[in-house]
Every structure is written in structure tokens, then in C-alpha cells.
Amino acid sequence: MQKKKLGKTNLDVSVIGFGGIPVQRISHEEAKLVVRAAVDKGLNFFDTARNYTDSEEKIGSALKGLRHKIVIATKALGRDKDTMEKEIELSLKNFQTDYIDLYQFHNVKTEQDLEKILGPGGALEALVQAKEQGKIRYIGITGHVEKTLIKALDAFEFSTVQFPRNYIEDTAEKELFPLARKKNMGIIIMKPLAGGAFSNTNLALRYLLGQDYSTVIPGMDTIEQINANLDLGINFIPLSKEEVIKLEQEAQELGPKFCRRCEYCKPCPQGLDITEFFIIHTYFKRYGLKDRIITRYNNMSIMADQCIECGICETKCPYELPIKKMLKEIHADLKI
Ligand code: SF4
Ligand code: SF4
Structure with missing residues (x-):
């Protein structure tokens, strides 16, 4: 599996990483098989989140004995120092480790969110302190709102930025990613398949692997997905003109307004799925x-x-x- 430097960190990460959302749907035993298969094929970057229910625990226990060769990234919604301190401790416990490689602010949406995080008593203080204590190695940020993240990058020297990017969603290429590159930050691509909307995973991932990103993290919960997706990072083949046309046709069919299955809208008080x-x-x-x-x-x-x-x-x-x-x-x- 090809590896790239994660920005100016001293971490080398596989060009395909592991998105931790789908692991919630499978058992601990199945998660162990999937995670181990990924590591066997050369994947070393695992990304998940405190609020993906038991995803941290499942990945953590599956990685037992492999910690030394794995880069663990997680994220939390904590916005104040006290909450974030507790989140970090829970992550360490779930992953059965004494350090997390990359700890990220999860889904920073608004300027108010950002002010709270960066202000006195904000969650950044907890991450900086944890870094000094060796509990985390690097600090990153994730979100879906470009203008908020641009402000964040101007306000603090984050090591990484994680943002949705796929064949349809390219807004981050206008300002956010160029800024991140200028600052030599790691760029982590979430929603590479637009939440599963792209039916041709092979083309959608190869499109991104041909761009200047540190790692692309599709969610995976079967061995078949692991094998198919990771092979693309092992033997990368750029898209042909015909394949770009195929992707374009699928993008046209989807249009701009479609659900990416992120589930942030839930729960509905009426119980609608x-x-x-x-x-x-x-x-x-x-x-x-x-x-x-x-x-x-x-x-x-x-x-x-x-x-x-x-x-x-x-x-x-x-x-x-x-x-x-x-x-x-x-x-x-x-x-x-
Ligand atoms: S409708 Fe819900 S699941 Fe779909 S993109 Fe919006 S928040 Fe995400
Ligand atoms: S009742 Fe309708 S509008 Fe309200 S949360 Fe549920 S789906 Fe959304």
C-alpha cells in the first residue's frame, strides 16, 4: 500500500485509510476480521469518532498487539475544556492505548463553535494539555462548512484538516485545501463515495487517489470492501478518459441535492428513518x-x-x- 506523509507530522499514512462509521453495524468478531484484513493489506490509518457509538472500542480491541504499526485518529464533539478532557480519556480507554496519534475537533460548524473551542476554557486547551502530556500527538479539525474551517486554519496551527471531497463535492478545492497545502497540513478526505451515493466505488476512489491528498477514508465493514478498495491503493491506475465520462454521467444523475447518509439529521422526534x-x-x-x-x-x-x-x-x-x-x-x- 502506498504511504504519504501526513502534512508536517512525522506520520506516514496509507493512501487509503479506514473510515470508522460502518463498524458500528457489525459485531466485535466481524470488526476484528475486517480490521485485521485491512492491516494485513497494508492499511495503517484508522479514523473514527467518540460519538460513533462502539466504533472506537471495536477498532481498539481488534488492533490489540498491532498498536506500534498503526496510526489512530479519532475526534470528539467536546467544545469546552472539561468535556474534551473526559473525551480524550474515554478514547484512550476504548483504544486500549496510552496515546492517540491524531485527535480532532469533530464537525466544527459555526463561528460560535469555533470561538468556544479556541476561547478561554475551550476544548483546545484540553488538546494542547494532552499533547504536552504525551496523550495525543497531533491536533486536527473536521467539518462540513468550508468558511468555518478556513477561519479555524487562520486561527490555529492544526496538523490536519478533514473535509468531504468526492467527484461531485469539490468546493474545498477553491480555498480550504489550497490554504491547508500552503500550511503543509495533512488533508484527510471523508465521504469519498458521497455517503455511498456513487455506485462505482472503484472509479470514485481512483479519482481521489489521483489528487493531492494525504489519505482517503472510505467506511468499510466487509472483507470484500477491504480487498476491493485497498487493491486500488496498492496498484494505483489513473482513470482513463472513458472512466471519467462514466463518473460524470453518474454525477449528473445524482445532481447537487442528495443525501450523503451522514445521519447528522437524526433522531427525528416522529421516529422517521x-x-x-x-x-x-x-x-x-x-x-x-x-x-x-x-x-x-x-x-x-x-x-x-x-x-x-x-x-x-x-x-x-x-x-x-x-x-x-x-x-x-x-x-x-x-x-x-
Ligand atoms: S439528510 Fe441527514 S443523512 Fe442526509 S445528508 Fe442531511 S443530515 Fe446527512
Ligand atoms: S418530523 Fe419531519 S421535519 Fe421534523 S425532524 Fe422528523 S423528518 Fe424532520
């Missing part, structure tokens, strides 16, 4: 599974028309999707 509606609607529109999807939808105990339009989900969606309106369209398409 918002992401599931978007997933099955995509299958309905794109993959010729109309009858099966209509049956599936009409068997759901809570359908999209149960939305009371409270709008809570829309305030949490980092992509500012008009969820209420989209749910109405889904119901109109699928209800019989």
Missing part, C-alpha cells in the same frame, strides 16, 4: 428496482408522510437539504 427513505428512493430512481422498493416502502411502519414538518432535521443537515420537501416527494413516488 430519514436516511433510509433517501436510500430506497435512490434505488427506486436509479437501479431499476421499482416494484421491490414500492413494496418495501409500503411495508414500513412509519412512512414519510408522518413528518410533522418541525424542521429539526433541516437545522442539523450539513448539506442544507430541504428534507421536508424531499420527504413529500418520496411519499408521492412510493405510496400506493
Whole structure:
């Protein structure tokens, strides 16, 4: 597996890293098999988060005995010093380690968020202190709102920035990533498959592997995914013109307003499985599974028309999707 320097840190990371969200869906035993298979194929960068339920624990226990050759990155939503101190201790416990290589501020959205983190008694103090104590090695930041992260990069010398980037989403290439490169920061690519929206994983990942990023971290929870994705980083083959056209066609079909399955919108007070509606609607529109999807939808105990339009989900969606309106369209398409 090819490795790259993670910005100005002294860490070398595999060009394909491990996104920790899907590990939540599988058992501890399965997680161990998947994680070990990834390490056997040369992947050394694992990224997860405190709030991905038991993902830290599963990855941590799967990596027992391998710590010396692995780079662990995690992140937490703590915004004040006390909360962040506790988050760091929990991460250390979950990973069964005495240091985390990269600790990141998770999903920094607003300027208020940033002010809280950087201000007196803010979470940055906890990370700086943990770094001095040897509990963490480097400090990074993640998010979906470019202007907030640009402000953050101007305000503090972070080692890394993690931001969504895929064939459709290239906004970060205008200002954020050039700034990160100027500062010699590591660039970690999340949502490389646009939350699973790209059906051709091979093309979507190879597109990114051909760009100037430190590591690309698709979520993986099966051995098949590990083998298919990691082979692309072992024998990288740039996209041909025909393959770029194929990706472009898929991007056109998806359009700009689609769900990336990040699940930040959840929970819905009415119990609607918002992401599931978007997933099955995509299958309905794109993959010729109309009858099966209509049956599936009409068997759901809570359908999209149960939305009371409270709008809570829309305030949490980092992509500012008009969820209420989209749910109405889904119901109109699928209800019989
Ligand atoms: S707007 Fe509808 S889907 Fe969104 S949180 Fe409210 S009830 Fe749930
Ligand atoms: S609707 Fe928005 S917040 Fe919810 S999963 Fe999709 S992209 Fe994420």
C-alpha cells in the first residue's frame, strides 16, 4: 500500500485509510476480521469518532498487539475544556492505548463553535494539555462548512484538516485545501463515495487517489470492501478518459441535492428513518428496482408522510437539504 506523509507530522499514512462509521453495524468478531484484513493489506490509518457509538472500542480491541504499526485518529464533539478532557480519556480507554496519534475537533460548524473551542476554557486547551502530556500527538479539525474551517486554519496551527471531497463535492478545492497545502497540513478526505451515493466505488476512489491528498477514508465493514478498495491503493491506475465520462454521467444523475447518509439529521422526534427513505428512493430512481422498493416502502411502519414538518432535521443537515420537501416527494413516488 502506498504511504504519504501526513502534512508536517512525522506520520506516514496509507493512501487509503479506514473510515470508522460502518463498524458500528457489525459485531466485535466481524470488526476484528475486517480490521485485521485491512492491516494485513497494508492499511495503517484508522479514523473514527467518540460519538460513533462502539466504533472506537471495536477498532481498539481488534488492533490489540498491532498498536506500534498503526496510526489512530479519532475526534470528539467536546467544545469546552472539561468535556474534551473526559473525551480524550474515554478514547484512550476504548483504544486500549496510552496515546492517540491524531485527535480532532469533530464537525466544527459555526463561528460560535469555533470561538468556544479556541476561547478561554475551550476544548483546545484540553488538546494542547494532552499533547504536552504525551496523550495525543497531533491536533486536527473536521467539518462540513468550508468558511468555518478556513477561519479555524487562520486561527490555529492544526496538523490536519478533514473535509468531504468526492467527484461531485469539490468546493474545498477553491480555498480550504489550497490554504491547508500552503500550511503543509495533512488533508484527510471523508465521504469519498458521497455517503455511498456513487455506485462505482472503484472509479470514485481512483479519482481521489489521483489528487493531492494525504489519505482517503472510505467506511468499510466487509472483507470484500477491504480487498476491493485497498487493491486500488496498492496498484494505483489513473482513470482513463472513458472512466471519467462514466463518473460524470453518474454525477449528473445524482445532481447537487442528495443525501450523503451522514445521519447528522437524526433522531427525528416522529421516529422517521430519514436516511433510509433517501436510500430506497435512490434505488427506486436509479437501479431499476421499482416494484421491490414500492413494496418495501409500503411495508414500513412509519412512512414519510408522518413528518410533522418541525424542521429539526433541516437545522442539523450539513448539506442544507430541504428534507421536508424531499420527504413529500418520496411519499408521492412510493405510496400506493
Ligand atoms: S421535519 Fe419531519 S423528518 Fe424532520 S425532524 Fe421534523 S418530523 Fe422528523
Ligand atoms: S439528510 Fe442531511 S443530515 Fe441527514 S443523512 Fe442526509 S445528508 Fe446527512
